[in-house]
Structures are given as C-alpha cells and as structure tokens.
Amino acid sequence: MTRQASSVAEVIRSANRDRRGALVGYLPVGFPDLDTSVEAAIAMARSGADVLEFGVPYSDPVMDGAVIQEATQTALAGGFRLAHVFEAVRRVREAVDVPVLVMTYWNPVVQYGVDAFARDLAAAGGAGLITPDITPDSADEWIAASEAHGLxxxxxxxxxxxxxxxxxxxxxxxxxxxxxxTMGITGERAELDAAARGLTARLREQGAELACVGIGISTAEQVAAALEYADGAIVGTAFVRALRDGGVERLAETVASIAQGTAR
Structure with missing residues (x-):
C-alpha cells in the first residue's frame, strides 16, 4: 500500500500556523469503563485537543505516574481486553475528525501480532502508535508494518x-x-525541566521536523511555555485526574482551560 500523508503531522502543522501549536491529550482506554472512555475522548476532541492519545492499560506501566497507573489498573480490573482498543478508536473516529494515536508498551503488540495489530488499528481508523519502550533499531517489524498499513x-x-x-x-x-x-515517570510538575528546551533544539539539529513535549505538562501556562520551542504539548495526568474526580463534564472543562495555552 502507498503510504498516506500523516494526518497527525498535518493537524500539528495547521495548529502551528493558526495558533501557537497543538494540544495532544491522553486517556487510557477502558477508564473508568469502555463506554465512558470513548465518551471522554470525544469530549476531549470537542473541547480543544488536536490529537488524541489512547493508552493501552498494561500490568507493568513502568513509565506512568501514580494517577495514570491507578486508572489503568481500574481498567484492567474492569475487564479491559486489547480488542477494546480497536473498538474505542473506531467509535471515536466515527464521532470526531481528530487523529487518534495509541500509546502502548510493546509486549501487548507482540502478543497480538505486530502486523495484525497494525492492520486492525488502521481498519479502526487509528493514526498510529506511540511506543515508549521500543527503540527504532529494535523495531524493524513495526516499521515494516506501519509502512504497509499507513500508520x-x-x-x-x-x-x-x-x-x-x-x-x-x-x-x-x-x-x-x-x-x-524530564527523566522519569509521567505526572505533573510545578516547572518543566529546562532539559526539554535543549532536547528539542538537539532534535531539530538532527532533522526532526515536528516535536511534541510530554511528561509534566498540566496547565495552560505550561502548554504556552512548551509551545515557545515545541510544535505540540502532551497532557495526560491532568486529564485523567479530571475524568476520575469529575467525570466527562469536568474533563471537558479542564481540556478547554488547558487548551487556552495554544492561543496566540
């Protein structure tokens, strides 16, 4: 198959033209239950998230902070299955025209079958994968599958x-x-590590066209600060906490508030 232009890159470029940059919003699939996680993701898109990031609950989430770990454990205890990822992506894409990336540790993809996972994600309307625990030099099978399925x-x-x-x-x-x-697990921090600015500059020198900063961003002010040097800001913990504490309505309010950081 001929690889299509990246809908994610297109959306981020558009946000950089029209505003300061893009807001990428994370939620786990199946938290607090499957239907609510779908409703929540749709609300995020309608409240100002440019790109959605659906997390796959995993039994050993080494990179996630306490709030997200708690949410993913709730999803697992509630009967989460990998098939729910494709269902959730499909239902969200039927409701809103916002790209949906799936963030997953690598083991579930291997267990499912790398090409089969890519095929089913593409069929559901997913945009691609964020893979925190696999590096490009170990990802030949995934690179081939992503090319084959346009992810x-x-x-x-x-x-x-x-x-x-x-x-x-x-x-x-x-x-x-x-x-x-910042080095370490995801979560909120009062101040973003200055390393993010330096790292983004180093990535630009190495040819990275688009860079989005994640881990530690939880306010409109932090989004605005990140977009001084990055193309997008990724928010997770603040959104998961809002959904946990106040349901979809609180989440939508929080997304709208934090999205103000993307305004010029």
Whole structure:
C-alpha cells in the first residue's frame, strides 16, 4: 500500500500556523469503563485537543505516574481486553475528525501480532502508535508494518540520548517525535525541566521536523511555555485526574482551560 500523508503531522502543522501549536491529550482506554472512555475522548476532541492519545492499560506501566497507573489498573480490573482498543478508536473516529494515536508498551503488540495489530488499528481508523519502550533499531517489524498499513510511528527521545540516537529517532519517527521533558515517570510538575528546551533544539539539529513535549505538562501556562520551542504539548495526568474526580463534564472543562495555552 502507498503510504498516506500523516494526518497527525498535518493537524500539528495547521495548529502551528493558526495558533501557537497543538494540544495532544491522553486517556487510557477502558477508564473508568469502555463506554465512558470513548465518551471522554470525544469530549476531549470537542473541547480543544488536536490529537488524541489512547493508552493501552498494561500490568507493568513502568513509565506512568501514580494517577495514570491507578486508572489503568481500574481498567484492567474492569475487564479491559486489547480488542477494546480497536473498538474505542473506531467509535471515536466515527464521532470526531481528530487523529487518534495509541500509546502502548510493546509486549501487548507482540502478543497480538505486530502486523495484525497494525492492520486492525488502521481498519479502526487509528493514526498510529506511540511506543515508549521500543527503540527504532529494535523495531524493524513495526516499521515494516506501519509502512504497509499507513500508520504513524512515534518514538521517544530523552535528554540522556546521544546525538546519534536522536538522529535515528528523528529519521524513524513519523507524525512527530515524543520529546520527554524530564527523566522519569509521567505526572505533573510545578516547572518543566529546562532539559526539554535543549532536547528539542538537539532534535531539530538532527532533522526532526515536528516535536511534541510530554511528561509534566498540566496547565495552560505550561502548554504556552512548551509551545515557545515545541510544535505540540502532551497532557495526560491532568486529564485523567479530571475524568476520575469529575467525570466527562469536568474533563471537558479542564481540556478547554488547558487548551487556552495554544492561543496566540
């Protein structure tokens, strides 16, 4: 199949033309239950999220902070199955014209079958995968499957990465490069690590066209600060907490508030 232009990159470029940049919003599939997670994702899109990031609940979420870990454990306890990911993506895409990426640890994809996962995600209308625990040099099978099925592959770049590694990540990623703002697990922080700015500059030097900063962003002010140097800001914990504490209505209000950081 001929690879299509990245809908994720197109949306981010548009946000950079029209506003300061893009807002990428994360929620786990199946939290607090499947139907509510679908409703919540649709509400996020309608409240100002430019790109949606659906997380796959996993039994050993080494990169996630306490709020997201708690949410994914709730989803697993509620009977989450991998098939729910494709159902959720399909239902969201039927309701809103916003690209949906799936963020997943690599083991569930391997267990499902890499090409089969790519095929079923594409069939559901998904845009691609964010893969926090696999590097491009270990991802030949996924790179081939993403090309075959027209999916984006978003790899992570960390402040500890060498320039050589950043070059590989930049060349191998499509959609954008996920720029890890601080070393460690996801969550909210009062101030973003200055390493994010330096890392984004290093990625640009290595050829990265689009970079979105995640891990630690939870306010409109932090979104605005990140968009001074990055193309998009990724918010997770603040949205999961809003959904947990106040349901879809609170989530929609929180997304709208944080999205104000993308305004010029």
């Amino acid at each position: 984006d592959r978003v790899f992570l770049a960390a402040p500890s990465s060498t320039d050589e590694r950043l070059g590989l990540v930049s060349r191998s990623s499509t959609g954008f490069v996920y720029t890890v703002s």
